[in-house]
Amino acid sequence: MTRSGPLSRFNPSQPGAQGMKVVATGLLVVMAGLFVLSRALEPRYPWLGLVKAFAEAAMVGGLADWFAVTALFRHPLGLPIPHTAIIPRNKDRIGLTLASFIRDNFLVARVVARRMRGIDVAAAAGRFLRAPSGEGTRIRRGASRLIADLFEALDDERLGGIVKGAISQRLAKTEISPLLGAALASAIEDNRHVPMLEAAIRALSHALDANESLIRDMVKRRASWVLRLAALDEKLADAIVEGLRKLTLEVSTDPDHPMRAKMVEALADLAHDLQHKPETRARVEQWKEELLSNRSVAQWLDRLWQKGRASIIAAARNPDAALAGRMGEVLRSAGSTLEGDPRIRRAVNQFVRRAAAGMAASYGGAIVSLVSDTIRGWDARTVTERLESAVGRDLQYIRINGTLVGGFVGLVLHFLDTL
Template sequence: MTSPPPLSRFNPAQPGAAGMKAAATGLLVLMAAVFFAARHYEGLHPAVGYVKAFAEAAMVGGLADWFAVTALFRHPLGLPIPHTAIIPRNKDRIGEALANFLQTNFLIAPVVARRMRNIDLAGAAGRFLQAPQGQETRIRQGASRLIADLFESLDDERLGGLVKTSVANRIRKMEVAPLLGHALASAINEDRHVPMLEATIRWTARALDANEELIREMVKKRVNWVLKLAGLDEKMSDSVVNGLRKLTVDMQTEPAHPVRIKIEEALAQLANDLQTKPETRAKVEEMKEQLLDNRSVSLWLDTLWQKGREAIIRAARNPDAAMAGKLGEVLQSMGQSLEKDARMKRAINQFARRAVAGMAASYGSSIVKLVSETVRGWDAQTITDRLENAVGRDLQYIRINGTLVGGTVGVLLHALDAL
């Protein structure tokens, strides 16, 4: 794998800059040749004097502009003439000036807030979320690809550990007993506990049928030996099994069965204890800590993270499919709300404006420092090459224009002198 070129050799030359430099130099050489030829044949005709004057002044103008352009970036002819190689000598000051320009015009909180005042981020997000499948594909695919690449590039083990630790710490800080008590009380008040209770009764009946022989053996082992001698242990086991079976049937068919009422009273008392009784709440918190310390729960949290991460990457890799399902319907509904609800739009735009302005206030100085230190870290040749190549064609046009303007002025002066 090849390494990238060093910074000092990075030379993004502007297209045509080298050709323009050759043209400007060639024009200067041409004017010198014309001057010497005109000087040689000056006595043949008065018009040759005008040609000589043009070429002479053109050489002076071209050389002056060559000197000026060269002095910006280096010492002309390598001579340490004062006030030349201006940019290399002042690169640190240029970096500071550039950084201050960025800070003054872009990275001050009031400036950022003022520039964002007319930007409708909420409306743009709403239109994007409502876009039918296939529209704004490049934006959506680009954003999705970025999200997928980000999740795939992050250290899975470390990030998963952070997520798991964050979830566990959040649960530890949360007192779950009152929440469980409130949820159970609400379920009882709205009769949402009834299906769960009936399901428990049906499960008990099925468990009784599946373990009938085991129950019979347990009863026979515990009856008195006198009953065994009398042959009553079989009848006792039949009575117990039949009684349990009748109890489950009666509980399923009679909503007002005494046992069901007792169970519902016990559930109501538990809901109250979870919310008000310190001893019960302490026991629930202890159980919660034991569960969080259990390795099985830790593995379960790992599984949740992996499934969530895979789902995010899968949806990001295929954004059109994700937008086409239920998620797409939800996002489109959110988009409609963002675009039509003026109050929500105003609140989101205000939040975004404050967030960006806050980032500018918090990190603007760091960005400015980064720019300044980056420019200061460049060697003189690097910054010279970059700036010269950025404006290369225009610099050579200055030389060409100086040559032509100088020649024109020379002709005018020669004409005035002849008159």
């Protein structure tokens, strides 16, 4: 019984091989008949000696090549002649040799790295991302289905806990005060702080309007009895409110107002303190820890994870629609960047090259074992039949060539002997 497997499914169209086998065998039979006929008629027709020499040598060459070709796959005529049936007897050794060849020529880290130098993976990925509707459509759809099935199959609660835990741990280990300070300093240097400053002034104006009554009550409570007796507390409150309102209006409309300069200076001091002042950095870290331990933040992370997971599954289930929206624009932009930026392309190719070399170094032995074990597990008869079918046409050409070449050699030798 033959074992089913990848090799047993290989079934090339082989009418040509069978036809060539008939031709090779028929040619040998013709040479044998020609030899018998020319030998019988040679006394009457001496010139048939040339034909007999050709046919005799052709039979020897054809039989020798038939024996050599047959000995590769089986015992000729079923006789257990030594050093025949080479492939069935050495199947395991062939598998080990093939596995060693793959290991030494393809799975050595330096070989993989050298071969990967000529492959521009980043440019290929860039072309795929920039125009994903071409020949990579089937790959994209298959990968999308795999991603969707994977996210749906995984335990949502456990995976969500892992993701949220990883985010929380990363935030807890990262000191955000210098990052905030550097970002604020960069924004001030590039004048990107202006929208934030405008928003703060508008918020101050809204706060003044919303708390006007509170300001008036505070002024009345703190005014002396003399002012209240003279009814000056109302005027004082009106003056303070109007002064604050006028100040916020001037600050919001005058880009060169001194108050704006003071606010920018305060922001610059804050950016410096966030980066360099230990007390400020410690205070920000304390606020961060309190924020991370807040239950509302945990609930927000959970909602963020659920929305992200649902978006990934929806996009994977309908990749065409996802690529038609903002995600498609992002991917196309990333593809254009990969193709057009030599620095990024070089970095990506270097990463891929190192990753491939690392995988070869880590898993090359396992791949070699897989190849040798798989070939060892194949049935010898099936291997023989499939290999013979795969190269049968060329093998029969060897027999034909051996018959004809042997005949011409015999003819030359006969001519030399006659001379």
